[in-house]
Amino acid sequence: MDGLSPHADLLRIALLGALLGLDVVSFPQAMISRPIVAATVAGALVGNPVGGLLVGAALELFALETLPVGASRYPEWGSASVVAGALYAQQPNGTAGALCASVLVGLVTAWVGGESMVLLRRLNGQLARAHLDRLAAGSARSVVGLQLAGLGGDFVRGFLITVVALGAAQPLVRMALASWGASQRWSQAFVMTLAAIVASGAVWKLVHAVPRARWLFAGGLTVGLAALALW
Numbered sequence: 001m002d003g004l005s006p007h008a009d010l011l012r013i014a015l016l017g018a019l020l021g022l023d024v025v026s027f028p029q030a031m032i033s034r035p036i037v038a039a040t041v042a043g044a045l046v047g048n049p050v051g052g053l054l055v056g057a058a059l060e061l062f063a064l065e066t067l068p069v070g071a072s073r074y075p076e077w078g079s080a081s082v083v084a085g086a087l088y089a090q091q092p093n094g095t096a097g098a099l100c101a102s103v104l105v106g107l108v109t110a111w112v113g114g115e116s117m118v119l120l121r122r123l124n125g126q127l128a129r130a131h132l133d134r135l136a137a138g139s140a141r142s143v144v145g146l147q148l149a150g151l152g153g154d155f156v157r158g159f160l161i162t163v164v165a166l167g168a169a170q171p172l173v174r175m176a177l178a179s180w181g182a183s184q185r186w187s188q189a190f191v192m193t194l195a196a197i198v199a200s201g202a203v204w205k206l207v208h209a210v211p212r213a214r215w216l217f218a219g220g221l222t223v224g225l226a227a228l229a230l231w
Helices: 008-025 035-046 049-063 077-089 098-130 132-136 140-178 184-207 213-230
Strands: none
Touching: 008 035, 008 077, 008 098, 008 140, 035 049, 035 077, 049 077, 049 098, 049 184, 077 098, 077 140, 098 132, 098 140, 098 184, 132 140, 184 213
């Protein structure tokens, strides 16, 4: 498929990006914004769920490095994975460089999305301070209003991130793929090697300091590889 069809498909992808961007922090935090889920669903909307799954698996390995704790800053993978999944899924099968370009767009969008969450947090803080007296008095209306404002702001943020990223990335990806030099095999191998290195570092940070964690990880890896081989 050469690009998303006008208006209707773009709207569906943008709404998906808004919903999954909302899931990252605000609601319902059901893990549907994980890259492997978000990109697969985006690919299905474009008509290529397997392509979405592939780019989602690559982004999922990068996302293992993210530890969203408290007020820490981290990439926003939900909307970014929708963008990357849609971009990759729309390319003809076997297009050299498609995975590299789509993953790169996903990583950049995730970083921009993370910065947008910081700005939204600041805005939410300003709104809360404006209603401080009512909150201190226990006003249920103020509490509900602030919650709805936060949810609405996050929804709009995800929508805009998705639309802007898709609009900017599509022509750039087309130009990049038109002059891509490396073969599909080497391009995919490059992406997956980088993703595996990042994921391995993230896993090692967790398992090397926790008693018996490395043995549990080795056991899980063995079972997973055995299941893959039997499949």
